[in-house]
Amino acid sequence: MPHELRTDTISQNSECSLFEDGDEDTTNARSHVYRIVALKARKLVPDPTVSLELDPDTRRRMDEEYWRLLGETAAPVERWWSAIRRVAKQLERHDDLDEVELDRLIDVGMRGS
Secondary structure, three states: OOOOOOOOOOOOOOOOOOOOOOOHHHHHHHHHHHHHHHHHOOOOOOOOOOOOOOOHHHHHHHHHHHHHHHHHHHHHHHHHHHHHHHHHHHHHHHOOOOHHHHHHHHHHHHHOO
């Protein structure tokens, strides 16, 4: 089964949204993207337990950063996809992997790509 994340198909019109209250991954991504944007703007990063009201400019910069990072992430996922699939299948079967088995699966996956 081919994966759906491709570097040439990522666009801001996709169903991904940083600002929808979604799952834990979206919440974590939003938090980290905010920190990146704040640090780039040389602003202090507030306590992560504090709820923030985001002004439109900050939201725009966060959205731009999110899409930049998503695009940047797609290339290594594409490159390592066969190894990722092998590891996932093994974890589905056994719930656990030791380092030797993990290294073997990645190596086999990389030789196959």
